[in-house]
Amino acid sequence: METLSYFLPLVWFGILALFLFLYVMLDGFDLGVGILSLTASSEDRRGILMTSLSNIWDANETWLILMGGGLFGGFPVAYATILSALYIPIFIMLFGFIFRGVAFEFREQSNRKVVWNLAFGGGSFMAALGQGFALGAVLKGIEVDSKGHFIGTTWDWLSWQSVLVALTLIQGYVLIGSTYLVWKTTGELQETHYKTAKLASITTLVGAILITIVTPIFYEQARTRLFDGPQVYVFALIPLLGALLIWLLLRSLDRKQERMPFVWTILLFVLTFLGLALVVFPYIIPSKITIYEAAADPSSLVIMIVMIGALIPVMLFYNLYQYVVFRGKVTGGHYE
Numbered sequence: 001m002e003t004l005s006y007f008l009p010l011v012w013f014g015i016l017a018l019f020l021f022l023y024v025m026l027d028g029f030d031l032g033v034g035i036l037s038l039t040a041s042s043e044d045r046r047g048i049l050m051t052s053l054s055n056i057w058d059a060n061e062t063w064l065i066l067m068g069g070g071l072f073g074g075f076p077v078a079y080a081t082i083l084s085a086l087y088i089p090i091f092i093m094l095f096g097f098i099f100r101g102v103a104f105e106f107r108e109q110s111n112r113k114v115v116w117n118l119a120f121g122g123g124s125f126m127a128a129l130g131q132g133f134a135l136g137a138v139l140k141g142i143e144v145d146s147k148g149h150f151i152g153t154t155w156d157w158l159s160w161q162s163v164l165v166a167l168t169l170i171q172g173y174v175l176i177g178s179t180y181l182v183w184k185t186t187g188e189l190q191e192t193h194y195k196t197a198k199l200a201s202i203t204t205l206v207g208a209i210l211i212t213i214v215t216p217i218f219y220e221q222a223r224t225r226l227f228d229g230p231q232v233y234v235f236a237l238i239p240l241l242g243a244l245l246i247w248l249l250l251r252s253l254d255r256k257q258e259r260m261p262f263v264w265t266i267l268l269f270v271l272t273f274l275g276l277a278l279v280v281f282p283y284i285i286p287s288k289i290t291i292y293e294a295a296a297d298p299s300s301l302v303i304m305i306v307m308i309g310a311l312i313p314v315m316l317f318y319n320l321y322q323y324v325v326f327r328g329k330v331t332g333g334h335y336e
Contacts (some may be wrong), residue, residue, distance in 0.1 A: 008302065011297040012074040013281070016067055021273050023063035023264060023291020025176070026319070030060050034100060034124025035170065036196060045189055046117060050104065052330040055106065056322055062096070063316065066308075073304050075294040077148045078195045078284040084150035085142045086134045089157055093130030099123025125241025128173050133157055139165065139215070139276075141287050148289050161214060168207030168318060175200035176269065179261040179324065182253075184330050190258075197261055205246050208272070212239060215279070238275045244272065319323050 033049050072079045082143035083090065100123035107116035137157035145151050178197035182190055249264040280286050284294045295301065 004298045004302075005292070005295075008298050008305075009069070009291040010075075011305065012070070012295070012301055013284070013291045015305075015312075016070050017072065017277055018312075019063050019067035019070060021270070022319075023060070023067060023279065026056075026060040026063065028173045028269070029176040029180040029262075030057050031124045031128045032173035032175065033181060034120055034177075035112050035128065035174055036177050036181065036193070037124070039196075041269030043113060046113075048185060048189060048330050049181065050107070050120070051179065054104075055326045058101075059319060059322060066311075066315075070304070070308065074296055074301060075284050075291065076296055078289055078294040081144055081148055081150045081285060082138065082288070085152060086137060086157055088154065089130045089133035089137065092133070093128070095186045096123040096128075096130060100127065115195035116181075125170070128170045129166050129275055132169035133162050135169065136162025136165030137285060139280075144285065144288050148285075148293065164210060164214065166209065168204060168211060171200055171204040171207055172269070172272075175204050176262070176265045179249075179265045183258050183262050186329055186331065194253055194256065198250065200226060201246060201249055201253075208242065234278065235275070238271060242271055 030053055033053055037046050038051045040049060069077075071082075072326060099119040103116040103119035103123060107113050107120065110116055134157070136159070140159060140161055142150060143156065145150035175197060178193045178200055181193040185193065245264055245268045249261055249268070251263060252260040282290045282292070284291045
């Protein structure tokens with residue numbers, strides 16, 4: 001039982017990390033395309049952008065639902081604390097999802113599309129902004145008592161650090177959305193998103209550099225982890241690999257490659273996610289609550305692993321299958 005108590009929280013931390021990464025990667029380009037739709041120069045172009053998402057956008061968000069359910073079942077203390085601390089960012093995200101979903105269905109049937117265009121693009125921006133605020137607040141740390149209950153204020157999540165994280169995340173979403181559109185579109189629209197991808201790669205890089213500098217200065221736990229023993233070499237390698245991936249991304253954009261910019265961007269997300277995981281682990285709420293303190297009873301974790309273990313391959317197969325089926329270029333703007 002003692003072995004299970006040590007091993008199971010590790011497994012569930014890995015499962016939640018997988019869910020979160022798949023969500024950020026898949027719904028990231030989804031939200032990025034939505035934000036970019038605000039800059040589309042015509043209704044035809046905006047229609048093509050939305051058509052590129054029409055068969056995949058709702059499935060992308062299922063990973064977020066799985067992560068929420070997994071957090072609730074696997075780490076109930078952390079679930080209650082995080083929701084109590086982040087009500088406003090979570091509501092911002094949910095309202096953004098609602099606006100996006102309604103706009104997606106209504107825009108195609110409407111003769112006057114302006115309202116639904118703003119709802120789709122604005123909803124995408126709201127969802128990304130809420131996620132950025134939540135991530136920044138969690139990385140900063142949530143005030144809890146000795147039992148792990150939230151004791152902070154309603155606006156603890158709002159700080160200049162969380163604003164920086166939110167803006168950088170939005171730029172990251174725009175980057176992966178641009179590279180996705182480079183892959184899925186042709187002609188002038190594709191050329192436009194070669195340009196937006198270059199711009200977003202630079203702004204994302206600037207944001208990432210600022211976060212890398214700020215994190216060890218203002219967060220003691222991160223500073224201790226970053227500069228402690230042999231780990232300093234691992235963390236020094238991550239920015240170097242990031243710079244290499246940015247260079248490869250920019251080179252692929254200059255060479256007008258179609259698929260490789262998306263691949264390099266995904267690898268950038270993988271690298272960023274790995275760095276965050278190394279800084280945070282073994283805390284589920286950084287510097288406050290570890291995965292062992294927040295974990296549910298081992299019997300519950302075992303039952304959930306059996307259920308989730310059967311579900312993950314099905315969902316992975318379904319997601320992969322739909323991308324294979326709808327892998328071609330998008331040339332028309334009708335998606336009903």
